[in-house]
Amino acid sequence: MPLYEYKCKKCGRTTEFLERGSGRDRHVCPECGGTDLQKLFSTFAAGRSDSKAGGVSSCPTGTCPLS
Ligand SMILES: [Zn+2]
Structure with a gap:
């Protein structure tokens, strides 16, 4: 189900x-x-990459397991 912002x-x-x-x-x-709401974009399509950026960069070697 699409999610819109x-x-x-x-x-x-x-x-x-x-x-x-x-x-x-x-x-x-x-x-x-x-x-009176303005549609911005679909977060479903965007993939939420922005919110994940901080967690990925916190791994110093880039080889840390995801879980
Ligand atoms: Zn309002």
Whole structure:
């Protein structure tokens, strides 16, 4: 199921929403209740590489086991 990130134009908060494919989902900002949200990108497609970067670089030799 694709996960999309939306930014609220009212308060600026970024929130992730799951979309079921209808294309008519009405997203509401959990912070301020605003409905004017801008779609940023799909985190499903992006692969979350940014959040993993810190953990990978913490391995000094690059050969550390993943788990
Ligand atoms: Zn908001």
